[in-house]
Amino acid sequence: MSGRAGTAPVRRRGPIAGVNPVAKLGAALLIAIPLVLTIDWVSAAVALALESVLFLFSGLTWPEFWRRTWPVWLAAPLTGVTIALYGAPSGEVYLEWWLVRVSEGSLSLAVATFFRVLAIALPAVVLFVTVDATDLADGLAQIVHLPSRFVLGALAAMRLAALLRDDWAALALARRARGVADAGRLRRILGMAFGLFVLSIRRGSKLATSMEARGFGGPSERTWARDSPFGWREWALMGVGLAISLTAVAAAVAAGTWNLILGPR
Incomplete structure (x- = not known):
């Protein structure tokens, strides 16, 4: 399983914060x-x-x-x-x-x-x-014993969901620089939503291909980097x-x- 993507989570103190x-x-x-x-x-x-x-x-x-x-x-x-x-x-x-x-x-x-x-x-x-x-x-796969394919797919989806806000901001700046749909708030939102949808499909396809290439979908039993x-x-x-x-x-x-x-x- 690959390392953590994005920024490191905030480590909080407290008896419950570090519980599985x-x-x-x-x-x-x-x-x-x-x-x-x-x-x-x-x-x-x-x-x-x-x-x-x-x-x-x-x-x-x-x-x-x-x-x-x-x-x-x-x-x-x-x-x-x-x-x-x-x-x-x-x-x-x-x-x-x-x-x-x-x-x-x-x-x-x-x-x-x-x-x-x-x-x-x-x-x-x-x-x-x-x-x-x-x-x-890690806990769902090792303790609850859910299928690793499902767990890793859900984890990848959660990681990519955090990028949607950045993608939306980038699309807004790009469309503004090109002068696309400056007039009409509803038309601008619909156009950006469609663009974000297409971008998400492309990114998801590339991620699925890369994960398959690295053996994430293999039938063999998977090992985990962290207990x-x-x-x-x-x-x-x-x-x-x-x-x-x-x-x-x-x-x-x-x-x-x-x-x-x-x-x-």
Whole structure:
């Protein structure tokens, strides 16, 4: 497997920052699975409170935390408001106007959805901010034993995706120098999008050819330049994720708010 492309990733300090990416993926899944299966505010709120302690050890500074997660904080209340206004009504109706119907049930569902979005999305964002694509590919191939052809192809695609912004800027400068589509914003965007599409296909074809020439698609068993260790820190992180899930489920069951989506309605 070739060396890391592009700039070197930022090495952050923190107990979780250096954990194997596969363990981070597993912990995020362990937290998300029970929250996906139920819609209740107790389990989501308890999980979010426990995750907040976990975030302190992620290796992110507070400015970086807010910069990385602001889309989640924006999406959660917007989703809650939408559910409150247009969710399935039940119980006492507080407001009704045309398609808008705010009821006791829709408000309860909105609160649950708000906490649910935060509890599912925040761990995924925070844990994967400190993940390098090459480290993740090494872990998926060596620990999860995914096919190397798939892993290396996905890694190459992720590396090339980072170049799209530079390609877009270069196309804009080139078209401006040639005086192409200076008038008409929509026509300029469509022309640049088509040019970027063609450039991406050409680059992808060249990359596929070079990877085949270097034996990346061979049937023999592949060796890896870097080991992907999975030790007690990784098991501890996954154990924390499992503990958060079990605590959230237990709290919801004890409060009587557990609402299994796949169960009988």
